Amino acid sequence: MKKILLASTSTLFGESYLAYLLPHLNKFFTGIDKLTFIPYARPGGTSHDAYTKTVAQAFAQIGIKVVGLHTYTDPQEGIKKAEAIFVGGGNTFLLVNQLYKLDLMQSLKYQVEKGTPYLGTSAGSNIAGVSIKTTNDMPIIYPPSFDSLGVVPFNLNPHYLDPDPTSHHNGETRETRIFEFHCFNSTPVIGLREGSFITVQEDRIVLQGPHTARVFKAGETPFEMETGSIW
């Protein structure tokens, strides 16, 4: 049975890493002793070791050990044996490139579909979608494909921001960018605001957290999805 938690962000303003999520993760990871962490998105260029250390410190608060996938000689084996998996945020292109380079995309998808609990934040949530074509990240590296895990039937736009009516800046709004995506793609997109997250228990997909989410479907007017509602 699929068991997935996809958060818009790891961290809320002024809080420590994962702080707002820990009470939920404590429940979500019931029975899990050790979490396999995939640090490939390297936020701010941080090293795999340093990133894994940060994650380990957070999970120590709920009694879960963390091992970085980069410490395995055979990362395929690491994925296969994982009790649970966490893919952290950072740069989505870098993350996806590394997953393809190590031929891990398919095995990761297989394990998640088989029921290995999966936690994603930001870029780690992005790759749970059908493709990374709605990431906000800069394309700093050219990956072999934009296709991602597709363990949920939509794409995500993490850190979703509403258009700012006071802005004098002429760059495209998030809404315009997602509209452009739908000129060439039919996958629905969930704009997930910081603090919100999506849980999946097999086919039951629920929006959780303090905010509504903005849902974009090709050819339709975007609408707000209430927290607690089912996809």
Added chain:
Amino acid sequence: MKKILLASTSTLFGESYLAYLLPHLNKFFTGIDKLTFIPYARPGGTSHDAYTKTVAQAFAQIGIKVVGLHTYTDPQEGIKKAEAIFVGGGNTFLLVNQLYKLDLMQSLKYQVEKGTPYLGTSAGSNIAGVSIKTTNDMPIIYPPSFDSLGVVPFNLNPHYLDPDPTSHHNGETRETRIFEFHCFNSTPVIGLREGSFITVQEDRIVLQGPHTARVFKAGETPFEMETGSIW
């Protein structure tokens, strides 16, 4: 002799399309009667025809006719015969994908290096750089490569925005994103603020417009480049 003008944006807040640039373009395009416009970036999903019409209306004010490259049966021929070229903004991935699909990237580079005057705004400026790896756009389509024209020896980040110290949003700042780019790439990046533009006359590259630009070099502290200064 290379003759290039690369603008951060086509339009300033509250102004009409290209308004702030027209006095400069009037000089830049001295002697040019007809401009070949490349509408492939399709901002907001607009059609090639509609986009070309907007551009034609703006250039009519300075007595220059505009023809859309999409109207040519053989776009290679269109590039080759162009008196001058304008690549407009929109989605950089879409633009680059179309240029590769029609096998135009090399011929465009060839003509610009041979001296056909080239105007770029936003995505059109982005592709003048070495790669599109510092675009702000959403990767709505998977192009065959991130490599672009490379008619200037750096990358651009158009619509450059400074970090907002009042923001409570946890998405990466532009500066962080460019720092991440430099973890894996050595090309310098110019963060070009809206209203600023870069002119190239053969090897003389000059920053113009009301703002300084932020320059990012791998392994160095970013710095401000004064308007009027030479790259």
